[in-house]
Amino acid sequence: MHGVNKKNGELYLDDTSLSDLAISFGTPSYVYSASLIKDNFLEYKDSMRINDKVCFAVKSNSNIAVLKLLNSLGSGFDVVSGNELKRCLVAGADPKNIVFSGVGKTKEEIKLAVESDIFSINIESESELERIIKIVEEAGRKVNCAIRVNPDISAESHPYITTGLKTSKFGVTSQVALTMSKRIQEIENVNLIGLACHIGSQITKLELILDSLDHLTELANEINKESNNIEFIDIGGGLGITYRDEDSANAKDIMTKVLDRIKDLNFDLVVEPGRSITGNAGVLLSQVEYIKETEATNFAIVDAGMNDLIRPSLYSAWHKVSAVRDLEVLEKKYEIVGPVCESADSLAKDRALKIEEGSVIAIHDVGAYGNAMASNYNTRLRPPEIMVDGSDVQIIKRRETFEELISFEDIDHEN
Ligand code: LLP
Numbered sequence: 001m002h003g004v005n006k007k008n009g010e011l012y013l014d015d016t017s018l019s020d021l022a023i024s025f026g027t028p029s030y031v032y033s034a035s036l037i038k039d040n041f042l043e044y045k046d047s048m049r050i051n052d053k054v055c056f057a058v059k060s061n062s063n064i065a066v067l068k069l070l071n072s073l074g075s076g077f078d079v080v081s082g083n084e085l086k087r088c089l090v091a092g093a094d095p096k097n098i099v100f101s102g103v104g105k106t107k108e109e110i111k112l113a114v115e116s117d118i119f120s121i122n123i124e125s126e127s128e129l130e131r132i133i134k135i136v137e138e139a140g141r142k143v144n145c146a147i148r149v150n151p152d153i154s155a156e157s158h159p160y161i162t163t164g165l166k167t168s169k170f171g172v173t174s175q176v177a178l179t180m181s182k183r184i185q186e187i188e189n190v191n192l193i194g195l196a197c198h199i200g201s202q203i204t205k206l207e208l209i210l211d212s213l214d215h216l217t218e219l220a221n222e223i224n225k226e227s228n229n230i231e232f233i234d235i236g237g238g239l240g241i242t243y244r245d246e247d248s249a250n251a252k253d254i255m256t257k258v259l260d261r262i263k264d265l266n267f268d269l270v271v272e273p274g275r276s277i278t279g280n281a282g283v284l285l286s287q288v289e290y291i292k293e294t295e296a297t298n299f300a301i302v303d304a305g306m307n308d309l310i311r312p313s314l315y316s317a318w319h320k321v322s323a324v325r326d327l328e329v330l331e332k333k334y335e336i337v338g339p340v341c342e343s344a345d346s347l348a349k350d351r352a353l354k355i356e357e358g359s360v361i362a363i364h365d366v367g368a369y370g371n372a373m374a375s376n377y378n379t380r381l382r383p384p385e386i387m388v389d390g391s392d393v394q395i396i397k398r399r400e401t402f403e404e405l406i407s408f409e410d411i412d413h414e415n
Contacts, residue, residue: 003035003036004362014388018360018362019324025386025399026399027287028286028287030385031385031388032278032386035389040276040277040280043255044251044277047252047255047259052269052271053269053270054074055075055076055271056277057272057273059369060368060369063397064091065387067088067091068092071092076093076098077099079099080101081102081109082106082109085109086112096119099120101122101196103170114132114141115141120144120196121143121145122148124148126176126179126180129184136189144191144193145184146196147172147195148196149177149197150166151174151199152166153211153212155208156203170198178223181226185226192230193229194231195234196216196236197212198235199212202240204246204247206253209235209239212236217261220233232270237271240275241280243320274368280364282367282371286302286304286363287358287361289302291357297335299334299336300361302338302347305340305345306338309347311366320364321353321363322361325360327354327355333352347363379405381402382399384399
């Protein structure tokens with residue numbers, strides 16, 4: 001069994017008991033199923049053609065062991081910072097499988113991308129293009145790039161994760177892209193080989209992805225009439241998963257529809273999925289420290305907080321919560337809260353659970369944007385990450401220590 005499953009009243013990830021993991025590694029801890037990450041990736045990869053690329057969105061889960069696993073399966077990578085690019089290189093990725101998106105690339109980040117000879121820099125503004133031109137001319141190197149187009153299509157998900165509207169900071173309009181393509185034609189060292197977009201995340205309506213695809217292919221055909229240089233279309237990531245009861249399409253269905261739509265066109269396809277590869281493959285284990293019953297609410301105060309998993313506080317995201325072992329105690333409705341000194345530090349509301357102080361709970365579907373967004377707020381140590389594959393268990397990031405945390409500071413400071 002790949003992913004979370006229940007046997008004899010006990011929750012497992014693959015064939016590994018979550019209670020056992022909590023005992024071995026302590027809580028809070030992130031645990032990922034390598035086999036489910038692999039299944040999710042192959043849904044994409046197996047439905048695509050030989051020159052198409054699946055570029056995993058590193059921001060969703062940037063653990064080097066996860067990147068190595070995906071690299072071994074033939075994944076490319078979508079990075080949004082120089083340090084994410086460096087992570088991929090450490091993981092052994094071929095730079096020719098890396099795309100670099102992001103509205104604020106610094107000179108150093110662009111230099112790194114140019115020197116690493118990556119597949120494509122996805123340019124997000126005219127100023128960025130001018131910066132790239134200057135850098136390649138100074139360095140006497142060539143670069144391949146794509147223009148990120150903003151198709152003005154809503155992802156129809158949470159406003160914080162909708163990125164393809166004209167009011168958003170991402171990409172440029174088709175008109176600006178046309179102007180940029182003309183400018184690039186004048187520059188020998190910059191090749192425009194692609195058009196990209198990413199309209200947002202947790203998309204459940206497939207037509208939105210197809211609409212943005214049409215937008216890009218139309219523009220690519222127009223650009224190619226003049227200069228004939230667009231080779232690939234990058235439709236970004238964004239495919240939603242089922243956290244609660246959302247309809248989530250599987251990757252194979254959407255890829256089949258996308259490829260069918262471009263079958264008569266001569267473009268390679270690039271996709272940048274994050275959530276739909278690692279999201280459902282991760283759980284966060286946490287222990288109930290206290291049960292606090294008040295007139296209004298039963299609180300289960302647990303040892304994971306908004307610093308470990310910010311999605312519920314930041315996006316009002318709903319994550320399933322289960323006890324890792326069935327207990328013979330009365331079922332009650334709880335609000336699951338963390339120890340952080342903020343009222344927003346609430347992980348889940350109104351959950352019927354059979355738990356007591358000392359119980360271990362699993363917060364589901366946190367393999368994407370879970371640990372990747374964790375912080376040290378309240379001087380809390382970020383949790384370890386563990387990878388299971390069947391019954392094989394590996395620690396892929398150890399828990400931080402207090403000494404490490406303060407080592408960046410001037411501890412001998414004198415006034
Ligand atoms: N490509 C680009 C250019 C992106 O900005 C993103 C995500 C992706 C690909 C991957 O999207 P995915 O397949 O994972 O939906 N922290 C938020 C999600 C932010 C997404 C940012 N961009 C959350 O926890 O829901």
